[in-house]
Amino acid sequence: MIETADAIVIGGGLHGLSAALQLARRGVSVILAERSRIGRHASGSSAAGVRTLNRGRAELPIALRSMEMWHDIESLVGDNCGFHADGQIKVAESDAELDILRARVDGLRQDGFTHEEIIDADELRELVPALARHCVGGLIVRRDGAADPHRTLPAFLRSALAAGVTVHEGVGVEGLSHRQGTWRVAAGDRAFEAPLLVNAAGAWASGIAAMAGDEIPLETKASMMIVTERIAPFVRPTVSTVGRKLSFKQSSQGTLLIGGGQQARHDLESETTEIDAERLARQAAAAVAMFPGIARLRIVRTWAGLDGLSADHMAVAGLSPSAPGLMHLLGFSGHGFQLVPALGVATAELLLEGRSSVDICGLAPQRLMHEVSVGSTHALANG
Numbered sequence: 001m002i003e004t005a006d007a008i009v010i011g012g013g014l015h016g017l018s019a020a021l022q023l024a025r026r027g028v029s030v031i032l033a034e035r036s037r038i039g040r041h042a043s044g045s046s047a048a049g050v051r052t053l054n055r056g057r058a059e060l061p062i063a064l065r066s067m068e069m070w071h072d073i074e075s076l077v078g079d080n081c082g083f084h085a086d087g088q089i090k091v092a093e094s095d096a097e098l099d100i101l102r103a104r105v106d107g108l109r110q111d112g113f114t115h116e117e118i119i120d121a122d123e124l125r126e127l128v129p130a131l132a133r134h135c136v137g138g139l140i141v142r143r144d145g146a147a148d149p150h151r152t153l154p155a156f157l158r159s160a161l162a163a164g165v166t167v168h169e170g171v172g173v174e175g176l177s178h179r180q181g182t183w184r185v186a187a188g189d190r191a192f193e194a195p196l197l198v199n200a201a202g203a204w205a206s207g208i209a210a211m212a213g214d215e216i217p218l219e220t221k222a223s224m225m226i227v228t229e230r231i232a233p234f235v236r237p238t239v240s241t242v243g244r245k246l247s248f249k250q251s252s253q254g255t256l257l258i259g260g261g262q263q264a265r266h267d268l269e270s271e272t273t274e275i276d277a278e279r280l281a282r283q284a285a286a287a288v289a290m291f292p293g294i295a296r297l298r299i300v301r302t303w304a305g306l307d308g309l310s311a312d313h314m315a316v317a318g319l320s321p322s323a324p325g326l327m328h329l330l331g332f333s334g335h336g337f338q339l340v341p342a343l344g345v346a347t348a349e350l351l352l353e354g355r356s357s358v359d360i361c362g363l364a365p366q367r368l369m370h371e372v373s374v375g376s377t378h379a380l381a382n383g
């Protein structure tokens with residue numbers, strides 16, 4: 001038996017859920033197919049930083065739109081998703097690093113972006129008193145912050161279900177074909193058909209793209225996270241640095257969350273990661289260098305998650321240039337959580353109206369694609 005709908009979403013992470021929600025709220029019937037369970041991969045293992053700070057230019061318009069939505073997230077999904085806007089700061093440890101940050105702000109101002117500000121050493125100390133004394137200043141976005149992925153996922157799922165989305169867990173997509181304006185999606189002994197298709201399959205999304213005839217190369221990002229024992233509140237903003245692989249924040253429960261992009265070993269086929277202790281020690285050492293007072297704190301947990309890594313480390317979001325009615329949402333390169341609300345809207349707009357109210361042209365898949373083979377599209381269309 002074939003199940004039919006107006007749209008099929010492949011992948012039950014936050015991007016799949018957000019796209020499904022926005023489509024359904026526009027009256028579109030949606031089937032979402034998730035191979036494992038909702039939030040099993042990047043979305044469920046995210047550090048959930050809600051950051052516009054230091055984004056690439058092409059991502060900025062959609063990131064700024066998303067930030068507006070985060071500040072009103074409860075009206076979107078009926079829950080505040082644990083979002084709090086305590087700011088994000090990128091710290092300079094030398095005058096040379098501060099010059100790099102100043103040059104960035106000057107460039108942004110010339111392009112009309114005013115959300116990033118330089119702060120001097122005094123203000124930095126006021127905002128983050130526990131920071132090492134040698135730091136000379138930083139770059140801040142005061143409206144940035146962080147959320148809780150374990151509140152965000154259920155909130156988006158509940159909203160998608162309430163909007164009428166049919167969610168199938170344990171349904172892995174194995175084949176795609178396109179004929180006479182309809183996508184057929186094969187998943188084991190099940191099949192689905194719809195004119196619209198969203199590829200939100202995370203670290204596996206380039207495989208789905210290839211099934212549709214789009215060669216979008218992706219590598220894998222498998223960032224590791226450290227959680228410490230609880231301590232009294234001592235840092236409110238999320239802190240990163242110019243010169244070290246570090247992202248540092250304190251959760252509302254008092255634990256410290258230390259990330260920054262040190263990579264775990266991983267295997268896409270078995271969908272697993274394995275912590276690399278040596279690299280993890282470097283991540284911990286970077287945190288101690290910036291916050292000497294935490295040196296004796298115990299690590300209570302570590303984890304890693306899998307995300308797609310694009311060649312220019314920026315999201316890939318846009319309609320397929322070759323396959324009709326197909327939207328790609330992939331390659332978030334370790335910073336896709338913040339983009340979730342606004343990219344859901346952009347997906348619905350592009351699929352239903354052919355245009356997005358926020359400019360995401362710079363994220364179009366074409367920029368990374370090998371020459372599009374007309375033959376493969378033709379074969380699909382007729383196959």
Ligand SMILES: Cc1cc2nc3c(=O)[nH]c(=O)nc-3n(C[C@H](O)[C@H](O)[C@H](O)COP(=O)(O)OP(=O)(O)OC[C@H]3O[C@@H](n4cnc5c(N)ncnc54)[C@H](O)[C@@H]3O)c2cc1C
Pocket residue numbers: 010011012013014015016033034035036037038039040041042043044045046047048049050051171172173174200201202203204205208222223224225259303304305306307329330332333334335336337338339
């Ligand atoms: C450790 C870590 C820390 C992070 N920290 C931040 C942060 O602080 N801020 C930020 O903005 N971002 C952060 N990110 C990145 C962010 O979490 C991801 O970019 C985002 O969650 C990606 O969502 P997604 O829906 O695209 O992917 P996923 O959540 O991975 O969802 C993709 C889903 O597709 C499913 N799937 C795959 N293949 C198939 C198939 N064939 N059929 C059906 N389903 C399939 C998978 O099972 C998976 O559930 C972090 C990521 C990690 C791993």
